[in-house]
Amino acid sequence: MNLAKFPRVRLAHLPTPLEHLPRLSEHLGGPEIWIKRDDCTGLSTGGNKTRKLEFLMAEAQAEGADIVLTQGATQSNHARQTAAAAAKLGLDCHILLEDRTGYNFDNYKYNGNVLLDHLHGASIEHRGPDLDMHAEMEAVADGFRAKGRRAYVIPGGGSNPTGALGYVNCAFEMLYQFVDKGLNVDHIVHATGSAGTQAGLITGLKAMNAGIPLLGIGVRAPKQKQEENVFHLAVKTAEKLGCPGVVAREDVVANTDYVGPGYGLPAEDTLEAIDLFAKLEAILLDPVYSGKGAAGLIDLIRKGHFKKGEKIVFLHTGGAIGLTGYLHCFDVAK
Numbered sequence: 001m002n003l004a005k006f007p008r009v010r011l012a013h014l015p016t017p018l019e020h021l022p023r024l025s026e027h028l029g030g031p032e033i034w035i036k037r038d039d040c041t042g043l044s045t046g047g048n049k050t051r052k053l054e055f056l057m058a059e060a061q062a063e064g065a066d067i068v069l070t071q072g073a074t075q076s077n078h079a080r081q082t083a084a085a086a087a088k089l090g091l092d093c094h095i096l097l098e099d100r101t102g103y104n105f106d107n108y109k110y111n112g113n114v115l116l117d118h119l120h121g122a123s124i125e126h127r128g129p130d131l132d133m134h135a136e137m138e139a140v141a142d143g144f145r146a147k148g149r150r151a152y153v154i155p156g157g158g159s160n161p162t163g164a165l166g167y168v169n170c171a172f173e174m175l176y177q178f179v180d181k182g183l184n185v186d187h188i189v190h191a192t193g194s195a196g197t198q199a200g201l202i203t204g205l206k207a208m209n210a211g212i213p214l215l216g217i218g219v220r221a222p223k224q225k226q227e228e229n230v231f232h233l234a235v236k237t238a239e240k241l242g243c244p245g246v247v248a249r250e251d252v253v254a255n256t257d258y259v260g261p262g263y264g265l266p267a268e269d270t271l272e273a274i275d276l277f278a279k280l281e282a283i284l285l286d287p288v289y290s291g292k293g294a295a296g297l298i299d300l301i302r303k304g305h306f307k308k309g310e311k312i313v314f315l316h317t318g319g320a321i322g323l324t325g326y327l328h329c330f331d332v333a334k
């Protein structure tokens, strides 16, 4: 496989650091915990979407687009990173934001990612819950095309085979870092949502025959659906890369026990994970994705699923700017 044959525009600060978390490891008394800092990809406070956008935005440019469209939840990290990438490349950006939480707080509606969307000059439309957001976006894109614009549509989360290439690249990057540090990793864990991160990672790991299992901690869909989504995207990504069939259905594992009340709604263990990472390691997690991924990691360590002597890498997918939209979850004024 040869990633270099796909158009790519450099947007991320790579490689992101791979760091040991000694105080969290000691506190939990289980495996050695390491963190892959994709919260440090650098584009407008960083996050995992930037790796996907390196390939997506290059495709948009190759197709001669003058405007990119995407969609996500109100506090979408993907929308914010897309708006930032578009600004950097001189393209217009139009975003559809879906109200999935019903939160009516000003800081949820306007702070965090929404503030940054605005600063990067994106135009924004809002939608209520339970619509087919992809169909909504296609309809809006057709409106732009009717006015003569060259619109490039990026799916929610940037999760299609082009975007997933960014996480194939991350798998290669991590495997190199593991060798470099002499780190024999037993498991990689991360938050999984629109599936592109997990699909790209598993495709890269399997194509390299790494033998390192990958666990996605779900933030929205039930287990079966999440795994099917990841598997289907991994199959298509492997085909695009010219290595069809490298990913088997059983390579795709998601644990969806940490979703809590629903997408974008933190559970008690989400907030505990945010608290532990902040106080023990000065690492900021977010209430929608990485906080839930870390809650899963912590609980699976406490239950003995990940054991002493093992080495676990938690992929930090970013999102901490969203904390400012979730003031109501923290007793700051107390």
Ligand SMILES: *Cc1c(COP(=O)(O)O)cnc(C)c1O
Pocket: 047, 048, 049, 077, 078, 157, 159, 191, 192, 193, 194, 195, 196, 197, 198, 286, 289, 290, 317, 318, 319
């Ligand atoms: C989008 C996102 C994820 C999930 O990645 P997918 O590729 O959508 O599965 C995880 N963490 C953060 C912070 C995100 O913004």
